[in-house]
Amino acid sequence: MTxxxxxxxxxxxxxxGARKGRDVVALDxxxxxxxxxxxVSLIGPSGCxxxxxxxxxxxxxxxxxxxxxxxxxxxxxxxxDQDYGIAFQQAGLLPWRSVAANVGLPLEVHGAGKRERDAxxxxxxxMVGLTDFARSYPDQLxxxxxxxxxIARALAESPRLLLMDEPFGALDEITRERMQAELVxxxxxxxxAVLFVTHSIPEAVFLSDRVVVMTPRPGRIVDIVDSRxxxxxxxxxxFRDAAEFFxxxxxxxxxxxxxxxSHAVPAARGVENx
Amino acid sequence: xxxxxxxxxxxTLRVRPLRDARFTxxxxxxxxxxxxxxxxxxxxxxxxxxxxxxxSPGSIWSEFLDxxxxxxxxxxxxGRNALYGLLIGAVLGILGALLANAxxxxxxxxxxxxxxxxxxxxxxxxxxxYTMFGAAANTARVIVAAxxxxxxxxxxxxxxxxxxxPVHRELMHVYxxxxxxxxxxxxxxxxxxxxxxxxxxxxxxxxxxxxxxEYFGGPxxxxxKAITTAAASSNYPLAWAFVLGSILLGLAFYVVTLVVELWVxxxxxxx
Numbered sequence: 001m002t003x004x005x006x007x008x009x010x011x012x013x014x015x016x017g018a019r020k021g022r023d024v025v026a027l028d029x030x031x032x033x034x035x036x037x038x039x040v041s042l043i044g045p046s047g048c049x050x051x052x053x054x055x056x057x058x059x060x061x062x063x064x065x066x067x068x069x070x071x072x073x074x075x076x077x078x079x080x081d082q083d084y085g086i087a088f089q090q091a092g093l094l095p096w097r098s099v100a101a102n103v104g105l106p107l108e109v110h111g112a113g114k115r116e117r118d119a120x121x122x123x124x125x126x127m128v129g130l131t132d133f134a135r136s137y138p139d140q141l142x143x144x145x146x147x148x149x150x151i152a153r154a155l156a157e158s159p160r161l162l163l164m165d166e167p168f169g170a171l172d173e174i175t176r177e178r179m180q181a182e183l184v185x186x187x188x189x190x191x192x193a194v195l196f197v198t199h200s201i202p203e204a205v206f207l208s209d210r211v212v213v214m215t216p217r218p219g220r221i222v223d224i225v226d227s228r229x230x231x232x233x234x235x236x237x238x239f240r241d242a243a244e245f246f247x248x249x250x251x252x253x254x255x256x257x258x259x260x261x262s263h264a265v266p267a268a269r270g271v272e273n274x
Numbered sequence: 275x276x277x278x279x280x281x282x283x284x285x286t287l288r289v290r291p292l293r294d295a296r297f298t299x300x301x302x303x304x305x306x307x308x309x310x311x312x313x314x315x316x317x318x319x320x321x322x323x324x325x326x327x328x329x330s331p332g333s334i335w336s337e338f339l340d341x342x343x344x345x346x347x348x349x350x351x352x353g354r355n356a357l358y359g360l361l362i363g364a365v366l367g368i369l370g371a372l373l374a375n376a377x378x379x380x381x382x383x384x385x386x387x388x389x390x391x392x393x394x395x396x397x398x399x400x401x402x403x404y405t406m407f408g409a410a411a412n413t414a415r416v417i418v419a420a421x422x423x424x425x426x427x428x429x430x431x432x433x434x435x436x437x438x439x440p441v442h443r444e445l446m447h448v449y450x451x452x453x454x455x456x457x458x459x460x461x462x463x464x465x466x467x468x469x470x471x472x473x474x475x476x477x478x479x480x481x482x483x484x485x486x487x488e489y490f491g492g493p494x495x496x497x498x499k500a501i502t503t504a505a506a507s508s509n510y511p512l513a514w515a516f517v518l519g520s521i522l523l524g525l526a527f528y529v530v531t532l533v534v535e536l537w538v539x540x541x542x543x544x545x
Contacts, residue, residue, distance in 0.1 A: 058448060060448070090439075092439070092441035092442060092445055094463065095541050097459075109450075138541070139541050
């Protein structure tokens with residue numbers, strides 16, 4: 001693995017031009033680095049620009065200022081090279097395709113042969129525990145299972161970067177925790193870097209190596225909290241009960257509630273002290 | 275007869291999947307039907323109503339059985355015109371919608387024409403078309419049916435083509451998929467159930483308009499001609515027997531397209 005950063009954003013800004021001349025600053029001066037294999041969550045209230053940031057990395061939106069590189073390339077080139085996989089809040093499966101055909105979709109787009117595709121799809125379905133449902137259709141699956149199919153699809157081309165926009169947002173709490181545990185395992189196996197957008201503080205802390213706390217109007221990074229488990233903890237269900245976990249959750253919550261005020265201390269901008 | 279009013283044309287009339295059908299869903303209308311026919315028969319027996327006003331269900335049924343070969347002949351004649359009209363209209367409607375979806379100018383130009391066309395009683399064109407194509411040919415009837423079919427198929431197909439979900443569109447953008455691949459895997463499958471909804475609405479319209487067109491002239495085969503001839507010769511039960519044949523023909527068209535629609539839409543419950 002190269003030392004090249006998975007994502008590098010410098011002074012990234014996105015201004016939406018409103019009709020009555022009132023511009024909306026969705027993102028302002030974002031500096032963010034994501035190392036290969038690192039799990040980074042974006043957290044913040046609605047309108048803090050976390051989804052916009054993810055969409056810019058995915059080349060679904062373009063910044064109005066600043067620079068962004070994904071594996072040292074432009075976001076567009078990274079997209080064309082299929083350097084990342086993506087999962088949205090909606091599973092977004094094609095309802096007229098079987099589970100296996102949905103997972104194989106990105107492979108099909110890029111001209112993989114049938115045999116190669118079938119082998120990879122079988123491997124992915126095994127990874128997300130849906131081997132028995134290969135021939136089912138999305139409407140026959142629960143929401144959690146559909147989301148697992150979407151994650152398998154995102155991993156289809158073994159991307160080095162995984163972009164996830166609130167993928168568990170529509171799931172109930174129990175399913176959600178199970179999916180988080182599975183995601184930790186899957187990411188461990190695939191070694192991909194992850195940019196994960198979420199509303200949930202425990203989810204961000206449980207999953208991530210670093211939690212990026214953002215505030216709205218304008219969308220800025222308040223602080224970046226290191227949330228790697230220390231003291232021999234692994235990221236499993238016991239970690240949810242660890243004092244260290246609660247401490248990090250409290251720290252993130254504090255930052256979220258403090259809002260832009262804490263922004264007065266620029267030293268806490270995270271990226272610089274890496 | 276308001277063949278193709280805007281309401282009929284634009285409503286998608288969501289149907290429920292077959293697996294939702296219960297015994298009671300069949301039972302209730304059957305009971306109503308049996309009661310209605312029973313009351314009809316009783317009323318005619320009790321009040322001695324003359325057959326030229328309303329014949330009894332019994333006499334219609336026995337006339338239907340007696341002349342089943344000519345009813346069948348009429349159904350084949352009208353059914354053929356309706357089927358050709360349905361196929362031609364469907365192809366034109368779908369192609370038109372694909373064009374309007376691809377080229378915005380076509381959509382804008384077609385919009386007022388389609389709106390105008392959908393309120394024109396197209397069967398009213400039949401006499402003029404008989405003069406154009408000759409009264410011995412079925413061409414005029416096929417054209418009338420095709421014109422009636424084009425509108426609901428066009429509108430529903432166009433609507434279907436525009437139902438592609440943003441998440442699917444973004445996914446295809448992320449994959450950097452070629453336009454042909456997007457059309458094949460996303461746009462057309464999204465539109466398909468809408469196309470079949472249009473066809474289901476159009477199928478009964480095709481039968482109705484092909485049949486009504488017969489009232490205005492043309493060759494003697496067909497149910498519409500048979501109904502007018504039987505009524506003109508005061509054979510009312512026979513006229514009603516042909517009406518029964520028309521109902522069966524219309525139902526057959528509707529049920530076939532409905533079953534195809536349900537089959538096509540069988541996995542549309544998911545995201």
